[in-house]
Amino acid sequence: MTTTQTQRDYDSLPVSSLSFWAATAEERETTFRELREKRPISWHRPLEGSLMPPQQDGIWAVVRNEDIRKVSKEHDIFSSAYGVQQEEVPDEILDAAQSFLGMDPPRHTRLRKLVSAAFTPKQVVKIEEQIKNQATRIVDGLLDAGDCDFVQQVSKKLPMWTIYEMMGLPMQERESAAHAADGMVSWADEEVAAGREPGTVLNDSLVTLLSIGLEFAEHRRAHPADDLMTNLVQAEVDGQRLTDEEIGAFFVLLSVAGNDTTRNTISLATKAFSDFPDQRALLLEDFDGRIGTAIEEFVRWVTPVMTFRRTVVKDVELHGQHISAGEWVVLFYSSGNRDERVFTDPYRFDITRKPNQHVGFGGGGVHFCMGNMLAKTQLRAIFDQLLHRVPDLEVGEPSYLVGNFVRGVKSMPCTIG
Amino acid sequence: MSFSDDEEVRRYIGGIFETAFKDEEIGPKLADTGLVLKFAFTEPDSVLIVDMVGQRVHQDAESSSPGATMSMKGETANAYWQGKVNLPFAMARGRITVDGNVADLLKLAPMAKKLYPVYIENLRNDGREDLLV
Numbered sequence: 091m092t093t094t095q096t097q098r099d100y101d102s103l104p105v106s107s108l109s110f111w112a113a114t115a116e117e118r119e120t121t122f123r124e125l126r127e128k129r130p131i132s133w134h135r136p137l138e139g140s141l142m143p144p145q146q147d148g149i150w151a152v153v154r155n156e157d158i159r160k161v162s163k164e165h166d167i168f169s170s171a172y173g174v175q176q177e178e179v180p181d182e183i184l185d186a187a188q189s190f191l192g193m194d195p196p197r198h199t200r201l202r203k204l205v206s207a208a209f210t211p212k213q214v215v216k217i218e219e220q221i222k223n224q225a226t227r228i229v230d231g232l233l234d235a236g237d238c239d240f241v242q243q244v245s246k247k248l249p250m251w252t253i254y255e256m257m258g259l260p261m262q263e264r265e266s267a268a269h270a271a272d273g274m275v276s277w278a279d280e281e282v283a284a285g286r287e288p289g290t291v292l293n294d295s296l297v298t299l300l301s302i303g304l305e306f307a308e309h310r311r312a313h314p315a316d317d318l319m320t321n322l323v324q325a326e327v328d329g330q331r332l333t334d335e336e337i338g339a340f341f342v343l344l345s346v347a348g349n350d351t352t353r354n355t356i357s358l359a360t361k362a363f364s365d366f367p368d369q370r371a372l373l374l375e376d377f378d379g380r381i382g383t384a385i386e387e388f389v390r391w392v393t394p395v396m397t398f399r400r401t402v403v404k405d406v407e408l409h410g411q412h413i414s415a416g417e418w419v420v421l422f423y424s425s426g427n428r429d430e431r432v433f434t435d436p437y438r439f440d441i442t443r444k445p446n447q448h449v450g451f452g453g454g455g456v457h458f459c460m461g462n463m464l465a466k467t468q469l470r471a472i473f474d475q476l477l478h479r480v481p482d483l484e485v486g487e488p489s490y491l492v493g494n495f496v497r498g499v500k501s502m503p504c505t506i507g
Numbered sequence: 508m509s510f511s512d513d514e515e516v517r518r519y520i521g522g523i524f525e526t527a528f529k530d531e532e533i534g535p536k537l538a539d540t541g542l543v544l545k546f547a548f549t550e551p552d553s554v555l556i557v558d559m560v561g562q563r564v565h566q567d568a569e570s571s572s573p574g575a576t577m578s579m580k581g582e583t584a585n586a587y588w589q590g591k592v593n594l595p596f597a598m599a600r601g602r603i604t605v606d607g608n609v610a611d612l613l614k615l616a617p618m619a620k621k622l623y624p625v626y627i628e629n630l631r632n633d634g635r636e637d638l639l640v
């Protein structure tokens with residue numbers, strides 16, 4: 091792979107500044123709308139990052155739904171093996187944190203296969219009852235607590251319980267693991283950092299997650315059980331056991347992917363129901379009949395994962411734009427999920443939307459969200475409880491996380507009527 | 508395999524930076540970081556202060572105030588500079604401890620990577636294949 095140095099002007103619209111990512115999703119959408127319309131592929135400054143100096147001259151922004159799908163599917167041109175974040179992250183962190191998310195086939199295929207069996211629809215159905223029970227308990231808790239912070243009291247709990255229950259992580263470790271997983275995606279936020287440098291927040295979180303993961307792996311080697319971690323420590327790829335490094339990175343990936351994505355979807359879909367009570371009423375009229383399309387709309391509406399990046403490994407043309415090997419292409423899922431070419435009335439929260447070609451779980455291809463079935467099962471369970479048992483639930487203004495990767499809600503007040 | 512004494516640590520680990528400071532590309536980038544790092548080694552015991560700004564390596568711990576101190580065994584250091592040790596993993600395992608600002612070390616990461624071949628070559632040139640991991 092070679093990097094061609096090309097002198098070209100940066101687009102006049104910013105997608106790389108810290109202020110852009112500190113703004114609201116609605117404000118960002120005005121930029122994306124113009125780019126979608128006029129310059130579907132545009133060249134921007136490297137992200138104004140906070141971890142290390144950029145090593146690239148810029149990034150290509152891919153903003154249309156159709157193009158996001160194309161890039162996602164062509165993994166032999168658009169590689170994940172050189173990092174998938176929009177900003178430069180030290181290799182050492184990537185190696186320890188990304189697992190198969192940051193790999194291309196065939197290695198990606200081999201490692202993903204080890205865990206994907208636990209995430210198939212058939213397997214997810216097996217734990218559905220447990221997820222429902224948890225959702226019931228969480229809403230019991232909300233009713234006991236009364237007015238409170240919705241994120242701590244509700245949104246955070248079900249995803250954390252689900253992913254760590256599947257892994258088999260002891261109960262007393264779960265809070266600290268989930269907290270560290272949050273740190274992995276929130277280092278750009280000053281409030282979270284509380285005076286620490288972003289790199290320190292990221293590294294501390296990673297080291298904490300790895301320590302928990304490695305110790306747990308050790309424990310499962312000595313005391314096997316019927317859980318995902320036991321499968322991992324016993325698994326072999328090409329006749330070889332996984333290394334501690336591989337297991338640690340799996341643990342980090344599943345912790346990060348499994349926690350705050352679903353959490354933020356729960357928070358912001360609840361907000362959407364507060365904002366658009368007609369949609370809540372519509373869903374309640376026929377919950378079982380409409381929850382399927384509603385969940386797809388939650389994910390489109392919220393788009394909790396806002397961006398992922400690929401690195402071009404062979405020169406390619408996209409919309410007539412030449413892109414050279416070595417250059418970075420960023421997929422803006424938030425933009426793809428408001429693309430007027432694909433969605434009628436994209437700014438309407440419509441729980442009956444069908445078809446709903448959102449790219450919230452990715453644009454298809456080998457990296458398509460492995461946890462999508464699991465996430466949907468959780469969303470169904472929690473909204474079944476919330477809508478039926480807390481009919482007067484209202485939420486206030488969310489406090490949003492600053493960052494270019496997940497659309498996070500740090501806290502959001504709620505009243506239960 | 509590790510170093511036999513403090514003198515070897517200074518020669519090989521210190522040598523990495525001394526070579527790097529002279530490098531036209533890496534030297535100025537290291538200076539730009541504005542960092543002073545302290546390495547505290549055990550087995551064998553040794554201390555190195557790497558002053559990126561002053562572009563020198565010395566052992567006078569009293570005279571400088573490092574932004575971060577990295578502590579590890581000589582064996583770990585030897586493997587680290589050959590690119591065989593992942594920092595967050597080593598920290599999770601307690602093999603490397605960092606006192607001070609880890610963020611500074613991360614900023615050094617892209618340059619550190621360029622130094623691995625320098626180190627390996629220094630070892631080879633000295634006939635120290637025994638230290639290659």
Ligand code: HEM
Pocket residue numbers: 162190191192202253343344347348349351352355389393394395398423449450451452453454455456457458459460461462464465
């Ligand atoms: C609403 C919730 C969720 C959303 C919006 C979401 C979104 C995404 C997106 C956008 C990707 C990248 C797709 C691509 O690169 O093409 C992804 C990958 C992934 N997700 Fe999710 N996710 C969610 C929930 C979960 C859950 C609950 C898990 C459970 C562990 C999970 C596990 C993963 C994994 C392991 C990958 C990497 C797949 C690969 O690289 O092959 N996700 N997710």
